Amino acid sequence: xxxxxxxxxxxxxxxxxxxxxxxxxxxxxxxxxxxxxxxxxxxxxxxxxxxxxxxxxxxxxxxxxxxxxxxxxxxxxxxxxxxxxxxxxxxxxxxxxxxxxxxxxxxxxxxxxxxxxxxxxxxxxxxxxxxxxxxxxxxxxxxxxxxxxxxxxxxxxxxxxxxxxxxxxxxxxxxxxxxxxxxxxxxxxx
Numbered sequence: 001x002x003x004x005x006x007x008x009x010x011x012x013x014x015x016x017x018x019x020x021x022x023x024x025x026x027x028x029x030x031x032x033x034x035x036x037x038x039x040x041x042x043x044x045x046x047x048x049x050x051x052x053x054x055x056x057x058x059x060x061x062x063x064x065x066x067x068x069x070x071x072x073x074x075x076x077x078x079x080x081x082x083x084x085x086x087x088x089x090x091x092x093x094x095x096x097x098x099x100x101x102x103x104x105x106x107x108x109x110x111x112x113x114x115x116x117x118x119x120x121x122x123x124x125x126x127x128x129x130x131x132x133x134x135x136x137x138x139x140x141x142x143x144x145x146x147x148x149x150x151x152x153x154x155x156x157x158x159x160x161x162x163x164x165x166x167x168x169x170x171x172x173x174x175x176x177x178x179x180x181x182x183x184x185x186x187x188x189x190x
Contacts, residue, residue, distance in 0.1 A: 027087075040087060051074070058105070153177060
């Protein structure tokens with residue numbers, strides 16, 4: 001399970017990986033006023049994302065030798081001391097999550113971030129904020145259906161508005177979303 005380190009996930013699975021993008025965001029919350037600290041933060045973030053790129057490359061062609069090298073590089077990067085207390089504290093906190101952040105070295109098929117899933121949940125939250133609540137089970141089903149259509153269309157690069165209009169007007173000029181999914185996944189399975 002890949003998570004953002006929220007405590008409710010710790011009891012769900014024995015194998016938990018952490019999202020690198022979420023961890024990186026915590027560094028972006030640092031906002032030093034001192035120019036030297038700003039420079040140190042920028043330098044560290046460059047090294048952080050360079051390391052992330054190396055993990056992405058590892059996923060393409062994983063080897064035991066490369067996994068050991070990346071593990072040692074993690075230790076070196078997250079043992080850095082800058083003299084900027086807030087940054088050093090953040091680096092130390094990331095180091096304590098080594099096992100979860102480096103789960104990809106054990107399971108290269110694991111993604112390094114969960115932003116795609118999180119964005120889908122965010123769409124539902126925005127809808128809730130606008131409409132406050134749903135009063136009936138039918139309303140919940142309708143909402144879930146339309147959100148699913150909209151998110152699926154977006155992933156497939158299809159205009160959700162045009163797709164829904166095509167179905168409601170019964171023109172059926174566009175292929176169904178199910179057909180588009182089949183077209184995209186069948187070549188990958190062969």
